[in-house]
Amino acid sequence: MARIPQDFIDQLLDRTDIVSLVDARVPLKKSGTDYAACCPFHDEKTPSFTVSPTKQFYYCFGCGAHGTAISFLMEYDRLEFRDAVDVLAQNAGLEIPEDAQTQAPSGPPRDPLFDAMNLADRFYQTQLRRNPDVIDYLKTRGVSGAMAKQYGLGFAPDSWDALTRQLRDSASGARAGLLIERDGGGFFDRFRNRLMFPIRDTRGRTIAFGGRTLGDDKAKYLNSPETPLFHKSDHMYGLFEARQAMRDLPRLLVVEGYMDVIALAQHGFANAVATLGTATTASHLTTLFRHTEEVVFCFDGDAAGVRAARKALDQSLPVMRGARRVRFLFVPEGEDPDSMVRGEDGTQRFQAAIDAARPASAVLMEALTDGLSLDSPDGRATLIEKARPYVNALPPEAFRAELIGELAQLARLPADDLRTMYARTPSTSSAAVDKGSTQQKTRVTPVSRALSLLFADSALAERVRDSAALREADTPGATILAEAIEFFAQTPNVSVSQWLERYREHRFFDRLQELAATTPPGDAESRAQEFDETVARLGSNTASLASLRRRYDELVAQQNRGPLDAAAATELQQIHQQLRRYRQQTG
Numbered sequence: 001m002a003r004i005p006q007d008f009i010d011q012l013l014d015r016t017d018i019v020s021l022v023d024a025r026v027p028l029k030k031s032g033t034d035y036a037a038c039c040p041f042h043d044e045k046t047p048s049f050t051v052s053p054t055k056q057f058y059y060c061f062g063c064g065a066h067g068t069a070i071s072f073l074m075e076y077d078r079l080e081f082r083d084a085v086d087v088l089a090q091n092a093g094l095e096i097p098e099d100a101q102t103q104a105p106s107g108p109p110r111d112p113l114f115d116a117m118n119l120a121d122r123f124y125q126t127q128l129r130r131n132p133d134v135i136d137y138l139k140t141r142g143v144s145g146a147m148a149k150q151y152g153l154g155f156a157p158d159s160w161d162a163l164t165r166q167l168r169d170s171a172s173g174a175r176a177g178l179l180i181e182r183d184g185g186g187f188f189d190r191f192r193n194r195l196m197f198p199i200r201d202t203r204g205r206t207i208a209f210g211g212r213t214l215g216d217d218k219a220k221y222l223n224s225p226e227t228p229l230f231h232k233s234d235h236m237y238g239l240f241e242a243r244q245a246m247r248d249l250p251r252l253l254v255v256e257g258y259m260d261v262i263a264l265a266q267h268g269f270a271n272a273v274a275t276l277g278t279a280t281t282a283s284h285l286t287t288l289f290r291h292t293e294e295v296v297f298c299f300d301g302d303a304a305g306v307r308a309a310r311k312a313l314d315q316s317l318p319v320m321r322g323a324r325r326v327r328f329l330f331v332p333e334g335e336d337p338d339s340m341v342r343g344e345d346g347t348q349r350f351q352a353a354i355d356a357a358r359p360a361s362a363v364l365m366e367a368l369t370d371g372l373s374l375d376s377p378d379g380r381a382t383l384i385e386k387a388r389p390y391v392n393a394l395p396p397e398a399f400r401a402e403l404i405g406e407l408a409q410l411a412r413l414p415a416d417d418l419r420t421m422y423a424r425t426p427s428t429s430s431a432a433v434d435k436g437s438t439q440q441k442t443r444v445t446p447v448s449r450a451l452s453l454l455f456a457d458s459a460l461a462e463r464v465r466d467s468a469a470l471r472e473a474d475t476p477g478a479t480i481l482a483e484a485i486e487f488f489a490q491t492p493n494v495s496v497s498q499w500l501e502r503y504r505e506h507r508f509f510d511r512l513q514e515l516a517a518t519t520p521p522g523d524a525e526s527r528a529q530e531f532d533e534t535v536a537r538l539g540s541n542t543a544s545l546a547s548l549r550r551r552y553d554e555l556v557a558q559q560n561r562g563p564l565d566a567a568a569a570t571e572l573q574q575i576h577q578q579l580r581r582y583r584q585q586t587g
Contacts, residue, residue: 029047156191254297297328453527454488
C-alpha cells in the first residue's frame, strides 16, 4: 500500500460527510443527534446501525461493525485502503499527491516493478500462444481457451535469460521477483519451463506469479518470493477474477491449487480462490469477508486435511461477526476439486458437496470432544477448559451464544453458568487461538474510560493543562491518551475520525474504534467531571509511581552493598508488592 501523507487524509476526511456517503448506499433516518438504519453488514429487522455526524463515525450495536468513512467504503464497497481513498478523493475533487502514487511506505518507487510485471505478463502469454505442446497440455487438463485468457495463463520458456533479455530494467525485475542476481554479476530468469499463473491484486494488477513445472523439477509449483508488491499471506489467487465474474459473491470457495480454481470456474463455480502455498491467515480471512459473508474451505478428507481445517478454523473465529459463516467441505479421498468437478455429473456432485459442507461449529465441537469421555465429570471439565479460548476468541454475538449453548448441553451445565465461567480471567491453554480474546479487548481501564469520554466530547481536551505526566506513565495506552488530548486541544472542532485514521496501522486501532463507538452514560457535566478526575488520577499515579521506583532503586542499590536492616528489608518488600499490584491493575 502506497504511503499517503497524513495531512492529505485529514483534508480528505474534512471534505467528506460520512452521513451523505452512507446515505447514498444505505438510506438513513434521523434519530436524535445521529442517523440510523438497518445494518448493511448483517440481517436485522430493527435498526441498530448508527452514523454520528459529530464523530464522522459509524457503529452497529448488533454486529459491532464500526469505522470511519474510509472503513465504510472498505467494508461496503469491498475496497482496499488505497482504492477507498481514491473514491473519496474523486468525490471531494482532490488529487492524491504524486509521491503517494509512486512511493511505497519505504524504499524505491513501485511503478518500475509494476512495469516489469506487465511486460512479463505479456511476454509469458505470448510464449504460450507460440507453444502448441503447452496448449495441448492445457487441453488434456480440460482448460478451455476462454479460461486461459480469463486467467491470463502464460508460459516461461526453458531458457535462463528469455525474460531477462526482454526487461530493460533488470534491477526492477529482480526486486519484482522475476529475476535472480548471479553471484558474479548479471541476472537470470526465476521461472523456466513452467506454466505461468499471474496473481493479481483486487485492482487487477499483476503482482506475482505461480509457475507449474512442465519438466522434472523437484518443486512442482514455484511462487514469486515476497516483494514490495506481493505478500503471500495477504493475497488470494483468483479473487480478482471472482469479483469480475460475480458482482455479488454469496460465498467464496477456498481451494488449494491454481488448477482447482480454473476448473471450478470453467464448470460454473466462478467464486473459487486459492491460498498461495501457505496456510490460511487472519489477513486472508479479513480479505475474504470483505467480499462475502460465507467462506467454504475445501480440504482433502484425510488426516492432513482435517488438521488444515482446524488451523483455518482457529483463524476464522475472531472475525466471525454478524452474518458471517464458515463451512468446511471435505473432498473424497483420492480426489480434488479439479478431478471431482470434471467427473461424471461433476457439477451436480460438487454443488451437492457445497450444500452439505459442515458448519464451523460442527468441526469445532468434533475437535474439542476428540478423545474425551463426556460421561465423566473430568471429561466435561476438560471440555469446558479446552473450549474457553475458542469461545473468548469469538465476538459477543449470535454464534458465540449458540456455541455456549451447545457446550452447556454437553457439559450438563446451565448456559448462564457457563457464560459466567468464561467471563472470568481465562486460564492458560495450548489451543492455537488468537490470544487477543474478547475478554482482553473489552476490559475497561482508566485510560480507555478517559478516551471514550474524550471521543464523546473532544472539547474536554481543553480542560487538561498539562499532559506531560501522562506521557511519562507506564500505564498501557497513556501515551495515546496524551496524544489524543494534545491533538484535540490544538485542533478544536476536528472530527474523531480524523484522529482515528492516524492510528490505522497501530496495533490498538480496532480497540480505539471500539472506544469511539461507545456512548458513556451521564450528562455533559458528569462526563466532564469524570474525565477530569480520571486524568488527574492517572497523572497523580505517575508521580507517586516514579517516587516509589526511585526509592525501590535506592534500596536495591543499598542491598547490593550489603544486607539491609529489618526496617529497610520490610520497606523493600512492601514497595515491591505495591509495584506488582500496580502492574496487575494497569497491565
